Amino acid sequence: MKITIKRKLKNSLLLLFAVSASALAQPKAVRTHQNFDAGWKFHLGHATDFTRDFNFGIGNNLFAKSGETAGTCIAIDYNDKEWTNVRLPHDWVVGLPFQYVKNDDIDSHGYKPVGRLFPENSIGWYRKTFQVAKADSGKRFEIQFDGIYRDSKIWVNGYYVGGHFSGYNSVSFDITDFIRFDKKNALVVRVDATEFEGWFYEGAGIYRHTWLNSYDNVHFKSEGGLFVHAAVDQKDAQVTVETTFENKGLSAATATVQSYLTDRNGKKIASGKELPVNVALRGEASVKDQITLKNAQLWDLDNPYLYKVVSLLKVNGKTIDSVKTRFGVRTFTFSSEKGFFLNGHPMKVQGVSCHQDHAGVGSALPDELQYYRVRLLKEMGVNAYRTTHNPPTPELLDACDSLGMLVMDETRLLTSGKEYEQQLRDLILRDRNHASIFMWSIGNEEYATQRTDIGKRIAQNQLMVQKSLDPTRESTYAANVGNVFKGVNEVIPIRGFNYNLHALDDYHAAHPEQPVIGTEVASTVTTRSIFVKDTVRAYVPDYDVTYPSWASTAETWWQITQKRPWFMGGFAWTGFDYRGEPTPYRWPNINSHFGIMDMCGFPKTVYYYYQSWWTDKDVLHIAPHWNWAGKEGQPIEVWVNTNAQDVELFLNGKSLGKKDMPRNGHLVWTVKYQPGKLTAVAHKNGRVIKSSVETTEAPARIVLTPSKKMMLANGEDATVVNVSVLDKKGREVPDAANLIRFDLRGDAAIIGVGNGDPSSHEPDQCTDGHWQRSLFGGKAQLIIRAGDKADQLTLTATGSGLEKQDLILKQVAGN
Structure with missing residues (x-):
């Protein structure tokens, strides 16, 4: 009788779990990984003045009673319309002005006014509101931060869900218990950057991606739930797939897990066994399988071939969770x-x-x-x-x-x-x-x-x-x-x-x-x-x-x-x-x-030293440039970096001598400066290669060179636009210092400018919408982030006395 009751109870629990899992196994229950970067609000707080830090820690103590946050910026209905709209990733420090303070920490962090000495710039608050459909109430929800600098505290709907002091590690929190379905939800993050971790620029804020994840109560663990590695056996590889699960449901769970491999294009090429999984209530379980991969392509520097592994968690034949990752076979x-x-x-x-x-x-x-x-x-x-x-x-x-x-x-x-x-x-x-x-x-x-x-x-x-x-x-x-x-x-x-x-x-x-x-x-x-x-x-x-x-x-x-x-x-x-x-x-x-x-x-010049001996490319680089007005007749040290066997240097057609290139070395000539053309002629494996630097005239025309001309209209894509100037003869002017102004039309945004000058105090981000940057060594750069709709973009660059240039970019629909 006792045995019969136990069996009936066990069968009832299994049936209950099977019904529950079956209901959750519909498409809505499959794992999602939603980018959560858009729609944030930001406001600086204050590290020492609570009245400028939204009364944090004073009066209505946010840790005294769970969820009692009325009247604070953590409350769901707090009015944040005066806060700044931002899209993650976001670093609030890069937009601050440079400020000299005689202090080792400030020096080592690039003279940005952040840290204990600058309490007004060292706390940041972020808010984001979102909705979750009631139809998804059977799922678990997790907020994932890939990086927050630095010590952070996170609330959902006024409930404190956790904190993280590292400025570099990823962290995630299960927020299922705090979700309001079919209603507004508020995610609030307080970031405290008063204390440094390193001795180099670190920035501050939610400076990496954020994600909202959802999955079944029985699921692959978020941290380390899938581990794949391969051992090479001649032409084949034995791929080991280790999966770890956890059960956040109301009863023990019985399921199966199966993994399969695909090529880089998603074509299924090998499958593992369907293995049973028993996960105790609030427990974890792990399963290991081996899959033979025939004629494996090895991941290498010149052929970085990546396979994919997909692991499926099933109950009664229906998938309730799945995870996938790329991996390479190499030794x-x-x-x-x-x-x-x-x-x-x-x-x-x-x-x-x-x-x-x-x-x-x-x-x-x-x-x-x-x-x-x-x-x-x-x-x-x-x-x-x-x-x-x-x-x-x-x-x-x-x-x-x-x-x-x-x-x-x-x-x-x-x-x-x-x-x-x-x-x-x-x-x-x-x-x-x-x-x-x-x-x-x-x-x-x-x-x-x-x-x-x-x-x-x-x-x-x-x-x-x-x-x-x-x-x-x-x-x-x-x-x-x-x-x-x-x-x-x-x-x-x-x-x-x-x-x-x-x-x-x-x-x-x-x-x-x-x-x-x-x-x-x-x-x-x-x-x-x-x-x-x-x-x-x-x-x-x-x-x-x-x-x-x-x-x-x-x-x-x-x-x-x-x-x-x-x-x-x-x-x-x-x-x-x-x-x-x-x-x-x-x-x-x-x-x-x-x-x-x-x-x-x-x-820089040393780049070409490394490129000479780290590649098989034809490298022949002359330093310095040849714009030295006022130094006529004075000696100039000329360096040549190359992987050729020998080099002969010419100034305005006259030979300055031929030298053999020492292995892993460089060549030097001392040349009395004359305007004109300095040319290097080298022999490499029986071939002649040439390079030259030439005295230029004044800058006349702007050149814009994008890393790509087409972006996806997903709010995340970007292109890097490098800026230079040419003289009337079409020669790049290597010492130009012109101020260049930029105007971008279309659904996209300039998010930063630079020029590589280690002593420039010009702003990296022009908050008034008037973007500009001076050239340094003839160059500058701007970064454009895509918008959310298909559009044609026009970037116009202008400068005093310079012919302007329009650059046309396209933004196409896609993820």
């Missing part, structure tokens, strides 16, 4: 004797470290700008990107996956306290399916910790976390301690060297079993288009000669790398200039000189 090998191998082929890591900000937009980059920047790096010959010193935005990793760029993914801090261990877990769970990631980094230059026993124990913990979540990769740590085998270096699988390259040989000799990579190298400081040191305007010459005491030139580190087969290569500091750290100067500098390209992505 990584790290040898202490022979260096790094990708898919069995030896490869030097030709990498760059990068911060995440860009001219004009700060840290709030449109997705297209991520792809634009990665394309520029690949054009230079870069094959690896280090995400310094924090988790990147997911779209950067998508770009690296799609375009073929290896990634060293770095967490924010080396510490194993609960919060920072969780940050490492979140990073790995979020990013581990990306084909581009070949190595994790558990930290960077932790002076107080890295060479101690505490550092060793922290590292051991973080490494165990990494291996438990992703056994397919290795980790390194960016150590600036030279030939030291203490603390972190005792346990790290791959030793990372930050500079100190003089100690490489001794370290390798003492520890020949440990693979070695340059996690941060070079650090040449140069100012694009400036070839004479200028301590007033804080410029350094655009040659590979100036570097801080801890660093080296590009040529020095690359020659060291090439002579040591066991040294994997490394990551030059940095791919692009960035706001903050204006070494070797301070004010009036507001950004670094470290970049191989400036903040707009315009190449």
Whole structure:
């Protein structure tokens, strides 16, 4: 009798679950991932004056009684019509004026008035209202933030749903219990940027994408619910698909899960088994399957082939949840004797470290700008990107996956306290399916910790976390301690060297079993288009000669790398200039000189050194330009970077001598300046290649060069427009400094301007609608974000004494 009752109860529960699941298994119950970037309101608060911070924490205490927020800006019906309309991603700091304060934090963050010294600029409030149909009331709802800088608090309909102090990790919150169906809902976020995390420009605000997700009560976990990795077996690959589920329903759940693979075009090519899943009430369960992929195409830098895996969760044959992701099939090998191998082929890591900000937009980059920047790096010959010193935005990793760029993914801090261990877990769970990631980094230059026993124990913990979540990769740590085998270096699988390259040989000799990579190298400081040191305007010459005491030139580190087969290569500091750290100067500098390209992505001279030896392209570059009025007869140092075998230099047709190009080097001539034409003639593999620089006349005409002329009308797409000027003979004027004004007509918006000048205090964002920027070294840049409707756009550029130019862009319907 007892057994019978139990069976009846069990059958009743299963039937109840089956009916419930069947009802939810209709199309409306399938997982959705809705972009939530549009329709936000923004207002600055105040870090020390509650009357200017919407009385936050005073009077009606928002944490005293759940949901009692009447009369506050968190209330559903608060009148926010005076707030500013914004579209995410949004960085409120980039629009602030530059301000000099003698303070190390302000200096290192690019002289933007944010932080403890500027309470009036350091709190931001965001509001968004939205509706959810009553027909969707059977779903669960989750709000996902890809990045908020910094310490944030989130409310839905007056109910506090959670907070997040990291400025870089993604975070999500289940908001199901707080949703009002068929009524207005209010999502409110308070962002506190009074405290910095790094020593570089970080911005502030909801500066990455936001999403509203919905799914069934029984569903794949949002964090790490799908993990796919592949082992190569000759021509085939064994693809392992690991899925994890959770049950937020009212009873235990019985279901099945099945995964299948598609090619890059979505064609189904292999299927796994349909496996049973039992998930306890409020519990989790995991299932692992293996699928054979015949004749697998390997993901490589030149052929970044991406497959897709789709996993289906079913009840009674009906799909109640599905997830999918892209993945690549490839192998990584790290040898202490022979260096790094990708898919069995030896490869030097030709990498760059990068911060995440860009001219004009700060840290709030449109997705297209991520792809634009990665394309520029690949054009230079870069094959690896280090995400310094924090988790990147997911779209950067998508770009690296799609375009073929290896990634060293770095967490924010080396510490194993609960919060920072969780940050490492979140990073790995979020990013581990990306084909581009070949190595994790558990930290960077932790002076107080890295060479101690505490550092060793922290590292051991973080490494165990990494291996438990992703056994397919290795980790390194960016150590600036030279030939030291203490603390972190005792346990790290791959030793990372930050500079100190003089100690490489001794370290390798003492520890020949440990693979070695340059996690941060070079650090040449140069100012694009400036070839004479200028301590007033804080410029350094655009040659590979100036570097801080801890660093080296590009040529020095690359020659060291090439002579040591066991040294994997490394990551030059940095791919692009960035706001903050204006070494070797301070004010009036507001950004670094470290970049191989400036903040707009315009190449400096050292770019062509790397491109010469990192690519097989025909490279023949002359520096400087040849506009030197007033210096007639004076000596000018001329650098030639090329991968040709020899170069002969001519001035106005007269030979200045022929020289052989040293491998991984450059050539120099000292030339007495005469206006005219300086020409280099080189021989490469039996072919003649030529390049020249020429004295120009005054600027006469504006040229607008877009990264693309067609955008999707989705409110998210973007194009980068580079600006230059030509003289009457059609020659680009390399030292022009004209002020250029921009007017855009059509359903789109200019969202930022820049010119790469590290001492320019012109605004990145022109809030009065009158967009303009001066040329620096003959160049400027603006970024246009698409609108929401198909339209023809006209960008007009004008300048005093210059022929204007109209650029026609098209905006087409699509997602």
